[in-house]
């Protein structure tokens with residue numbers, strides 16, 4: 001159920017978000033932003049994965065902390081992306097010109113939107129690289145053990161094919 005005070009204008013979508021950070025205090029950042037996502041209009045967090053410490057993949061800087069959460073939202077995909085980017089910016093995310101996958105205080109990605117496939121100028125869902133990344137697939141399986149990624153297959157089978165990415169579940173670190 002969504003918050004009572006919200007207008008019941010559209011059916012709630014079940015959406016999976018990816019969270020990542022590798023600057024500042026990443027675990028504290030993720031805990032804080034989970035509360036802020038839950039406070040977004042017409043949105044609530046229904047499940048959060050454990051946190052993982054992960055080696056940068058095609059990126060640089062310190063280890064990341066990664067997690068995923070399941071939300072229910074009545075926002076449109078574009079409105080949710082706007083809200084997530086506003087949170088990234090509010091937490092000091094900078095995007096240095098010409099640097100791909102620069103270290104970041106906070107990255108919020110829309111991984112899955114129900115079973116939908118979305119392709120627009122601003123948004124590709126499922127996230128186009130999620131099936132290649134242990135730091136996404138491991139926490140995804142924690143919250144949705146039978147998860148099937150549209151167009152790519154079962155998350156557990158995809159994770160079993162990845163052998164060269166270091167990830168470690170963080171003890172006692174969960175939202």
Ligand code: A4P
Nearest residue numbers: 020054055056057059064101109110122123124127129135
């Ligand atoms: N965009 C398109 N589709 C989406 C989507 N499904 N969710 C567009 C969110 N945004 C989406 O994103 C650039 C543009 O992608 C946005 O303006 C949006 O319109 P960005 O967040 O500014 O840039 P980014 O984070 O560098 O891109 P992206 O796609 O999130 O990068 P990746 O490929 O996810 O890589 N290693 C570890 N261990 N942990 C990490 O979290 N993250 C990355 C980022 C690389 N290596 C990592 C990690």
Ligand code: MG
Nearest residue numbers: 107108109110
């Ligand atoms: Mg991103």
